[in-house]
Amino acid sequence: MMELLSPAGSPEAVIAAVQNGADAVYLGMGDFNARRGAKNFTDEEFAKAVRYCRIRGCKVYVTLNTLVNDREIRAAVDSARLASDLGADGIIIQDLGLIKAVRKALPDIPLHASTQMSLHNLAGVQAAAEMGLTRAVLARELSLEQIRFITQHASIETEVFVHGALCFCHSGQCYMSALIGRRSGNRGMCAQPCRMQYSMGGTMDDHPMSLKDNCLADRLQELEEAGVACVKIEGRMKRPEYTAIVTSVYSKALKEHRKPTKEEMELLEQAFSRQGFTQGYFDGDKKDMFGVRDPGDRADEAIFTTARKAYSDGELRRVPIHFYTVVEKGERARAIAFDDQGSKAVAFGPVPERAKRQGVTEAYLTEQMFKTGGTPYYCVENRAKADPGLYLAASEINDLRRRLISQLSEERAKAPQRRVGTLPEMPKNETPVGDPKIIFQVRTADQLSRELAELKADYLYAPVMLMSQYPEKLLPFLENGTRLVAVLPRVITDSQTTEIYSNLEKMFDFGVNEALVGNLGHVFLARQAGMKVRADFGMNTFNALSMQVLKEAGFLSATASFELRLSQIRDMPKPLDTEAIIYGRLPLMVSDQCLVKPNAQTPGQMADRMGSVFPVVPEYGKRNVIYNAHKLYLADKREDLYSSGLWGLRLLFSTESGRECVEVAKGHLGLSEYRPNVLTRGLYYRGVE
Numbered sequence: 001m002m003e004l005l006s007p008a009g010s011p012e013a014v015i016a017a018v019q020n021g022a023d024a025v026y027l028g029m030g031d032f033n034a035r036r037g038a039k040n041f042t043d044e045e046f047a048k049a050v051r052y053c054r055i056r057g058c059k060v061y062v063t064l065n066t067l068v069n070d071r072e073i074r075a076a077v078d079s080a081r082l083a084s085d086l087g088a089d090g091i092i093i094q095d096l097g098l099i100k101a102v103r104k105a106l107p108d109i110p111l112h113a114s115t116q117m118s119l120h121n122l123a124g125v126q127a128a129a130e131m132g133l134t135r136a137v138l139a140r141e142l143s144l145e146q147i148r149f150i151t152q153h154a155s156i157e158t159e160v161f162v163h164g165a166l167c168f169c170h171s172g173q174c175y176m177s178a179l180i181g182r183r184s185g186n187r188g189m190c191a192q193p194c195r196m197q198y199s200m201g202g203t204m205d206d207h208p209m210s211l212k213d214n215c216l217a218d219r220l221q222e223l224e225e226a227g228v229a230c231v232k233i234e235g236r237m238k239r240p241e242y243t244a245i246v247t248s249v250y251s252k253a254l255k256e257h258r259k260p261t262k263e264e265m266e267l268l269e270q271a272f273s274r275q276g277f278t279q280g281y282f283d284g285d286k287k288d289m290f291g292v293r294d295p296g297d298r299a300d301e302a303i304f305t306t307a308r309k310a311y312s313d314g315e316l317r318r319v320p321i322h323f324y325t326v327v328e329k330g331e332r333a334r335a336i337a338f339d340d341q342g343s344k345a346v347a348f349g350p351v352p353e354r355a356k357r358q359g360v361t362e363a364y365l366t367e368q369m370f371k372t373g374g375t376p377y378y379c380v381e382n383r384a385k386a387d388p389g390l391y392l393a394a395s396e397i398n399d400l401r402r403r404l405i406s407q408l409s410e411e412r413a414k415a416p417q418r419r420v421g422t423l424p425e426m427p428k429n430e431t432p433v434g435d436p437k438i439i440f441q442v443r444t445a446d447q448l449s450r451e452l453a454e455l456k457a458d459y460l461y462a463p464v465m466l467m468s469q470y471p472e473k474l475l476p477f478l479e480n481g482t483r484l485v486a487v488l489p490r491v492i493t494d495s496q497t498t499e500i501y502s503n504l505e506k507m508f509d510f511g512v513n514e515a516l517v518g519n520l521g522h523v524f525l526a527r528q529a530g531m532k533v534r535a536d537f538g539m540n541t542f543n544a545l546s547m548q549v550l551k552e553a554g555f556l557s558a559t560a561s562f563e564l565r566l567s568q569i570r571d572m573p574k575p576l577d578t579e580a581i582i583y584g585r586l587p588l589m590v591s592d593q594c595l596v597k598p599n600a601q602t603p604g605q606m607a608d609r610m611g612s613v614f615p616v617v618p619e620y621g622k623r624n625v626i627y628n629a630h631k632l633y634l635a636d637k638r639e640d641l642y643s644s645g646l647w648g649l650r651l652l653f654s655t656e657s658g659r660e661c662v663e664v665a666k667g668h669l670g671l672s673e674y675r676p677n678v679l680t681r682g683l684y685y686r687g688v689e
Contacts, residue, residue, distance in 0.1 A: 002224050002231050004254055005061070005159070006247045009236035011041065014049045016244035017058075019311035021251025024059035025049075026092060028236065029083065032076045033063035033188055043082060050086045051413045056317045056376050057341075059089040064102075065114035066188045067095050067542040067561065070426070070572055077105050077423060084109045087415030092137070094172065094186075097545030101424055103132050108418035110134045112159065116172035116186065117520065118538070121494045122150045124521025129156045131549075135229065140166055140214065141592045142493070143284040148226040149494055157229035162216040163246055163268075164234025166278070166289075168194040168209040169589035170491060173518075173538055176588035178563050179628055180612075184688035186540060186563065195292070198614075199607045200595060208595055208606065212291035215268060215277035217250060218259040238272065241304035244311050245271045270303055286593060315376055321408065322381040323369045325400070327352050327360055329387045333396070335369070337404040345407030349400045352390040359389045368397045375405050427548040427575035432647040439579060439650040440665060441487070442466075443617070448473035449658040455665050456480045459648070461516055463487050465620060468503040471510055478511070485514045486531065488522045489620035490538055490590045496621055497525055504529035514556065523553070532556050537581065544573040551576040557647060562586055562632075565687040570644040577647035582634040583668060584652030585627035586682060590619060598622045603655050615655045627654050633679035635668045 006017035008025040017025045027049065028040040041049060053060045062083040068076045080091055080102045091109060093099055094116035102111065112135040113119055113128040120139040128136050135157040138147060151158045167174060176193050178184040183191040194209035223231060233246050249264045269276065275291035310316065325335040333349035352360065365384035372379055441461035442448055448462065453476035460477050464486040467474060474484060486507050492500055504515065508530045515526035518538025526533050535541060535550050535558040542561045550558050557577035560569045569580060595616045596604035604616035612629035619625045634641060641649060651668060653661045667674030
């Protein structure tokens with residue numbers, strides 16, 4: 001049967017989840033999890049939570065699924081070590097460098113690839129497996145067909161979100177909260193800007209990015225038949241009673257092999273919804289997925305009171321155990337208790353006296369030992385042996401039972417023995433030779449002008465589909481000595497790989513032998529076409545160990561995360577060539593939702609209440625990319641850039657006309673005084689929380 005994984009944003013939520021049938025809970029410790037706004041757990045609270053869960057047969061997974069900088073690696077590994085020592089069953093993780101560090105320091109604890117790793121195809125899951133991860137939490141945008149294909153061909157387990165909030169952007173690829181408010185979603189501090197009001201040319205009452213909550217309570221059998229190992233409920237920021245209600249409905253549906261009743265579905269909606277639920281991604285039908293939380297739409301507090309009373313008043317979660325009791329003449333009474341997982345306890349009582357009346361019988365012994373009410377256990381087998389004519393007080397038998405249960409709980413609470421390693425050494429810095437390379441990245445055919453080519457950039461990055469469609473526009477760049485790099489789409493599902501591969505092959509035959517990839521799942525595709533790979537910003541390279549992982553994987557270069565400060569980039573050891581984006585509208589989101597039509601010739605515009613206008617452009621696969629309202633500009637920060645140890649400086653052209661691209665490039669090359677009207681320094685001097 002599939003594992004049911006429930007959210008635990010607080011110690012009370014642990015109890016709520018366990019008592020309502022969760023097979024596992026996931027929770028955060030400290031500052032290295034993607035819900036830093038949740039209550040999370042102190043070390044003492046975490047130890048109590050793990051003990052509580054282990055006794056009751058519920059697994060505990062710890063979320064260390066944020067990006068960490070070089071100074072935080074040791075503290076993050078220490079958190080992982082504490083979790084392992086206390087008996088956590090696995091760690092949910094995103095950062096490539098932290099994966100490397102934890103894998104070396106704690107070689108035995110299972111690691112799960114967070115949904116923040118944006119795993120949306122089989123190759124990505126296989127890449128995670130090669131890194132030593134044992135489970136992949138798949139992207140929420142996948143359909144049942146896509147989930148089934150990945151699951152049935154993957155070498156590791158898959159996990160799927162089945163209930164709760166849906167992000168507008170692919171997880172791990174959202175930079176909107178960071179760039180507009182310094183609250184990074186990749187660092188666990190998302191301010192949820194997608195839930196705000198925006199105008200798409202109409203009124204400011206629109207919520208064009210607010211999606212309904214996901215609910216697959218009636219589709220669990222399909223997921224089980226697809227081979228999914230675990231289904232996950234979202235909601236660490238929600239109240240414990242919510243966890244109790246949702247866990248209960250899903251647990252009963254799973255264990256009883258049925259769909260929820262009408263009343264149970266209504267209960268789910270009362271607990272929390274945004275104008276109902278959606279199964280849009282799961283069915284591959286993205287219509288009618290939008291909804292908001294009406295401030296006046298609040299659940300009847302009575303359902304929460306009922307839920308809280310149920311998990312607070314007693315033990316609903318009980319583990320089957322076996323008893324065997326022996327009372328023999330001249331020997332101390334003794335008993336053994338054991339569970340089905342191999343834990344056992346042995347206890348001894350006093351030597352029985354000779355009975356003055358009726359002696360202790362085997363039936364009486366078993367009757368007394370059956371009394372496990374109020375404990376996390378229930379007796380499924382109870383055997384006894386008693387010599388005739390012996391007396392043992394009921395209080396002594398009861399004490400024997402209580403001590404057995406106490407000892408058995410201690411055995412069940414013990415953490416597994418695991419090996420302990422050391423932290424990997426920090427990689428050595430490799431200083432690039434000469435001035436940084438100049439890189440132009442274009443998005444449209446109009447930007448591929450002869451005038452831009454004549455500025456002789458060292459590299460030109462262009463979408464592989466654009467290259468394939470307009471190869472003649474690439475010739476002037478080749479003639480001017482510019483090296484061409486094919487940019488892969490941010491998201492490529494398994495059904496789209498054939499088309500992308502065909503275009504990569506075409507460009508390889510044209511002479512393009514490098515590809516820029518922003519996802520683990522795209523590396524194999526590029527290499528299969530004969531291309532060497534460079535890492536784009538979507539790989540979220542946030543520390544030196546992540547760069548080392550990319551170097552060991554054969555990448556030619558990495559793009560430093562634009563959520564880093566320039567000082568952090570400067571101080572970071574760089575074991576391979578490192579570039580930074582220094583101009584352009586930074587991409588905020590990539591979404592499977594279409595705010596503008598796929599064939600739109602001009603960018604759409606989305607305005608917020610402050611008057612900022614965010615361009616929205618179509619992306620491969622009927623997706624959309626939302627760009628920042630302001631253009632990043634660092635041409636006047638030459639000294640800071642050149643002292644940062646960067647191999648390359650990238651100018652990212654998005655909505656600019658061909659003419660504007662030329663003027664921008666000249667400005668950065670010192671050939672003009674161009675400067676955008678509305679500019680930003682991004683996060684290079686501010687950093688993120």
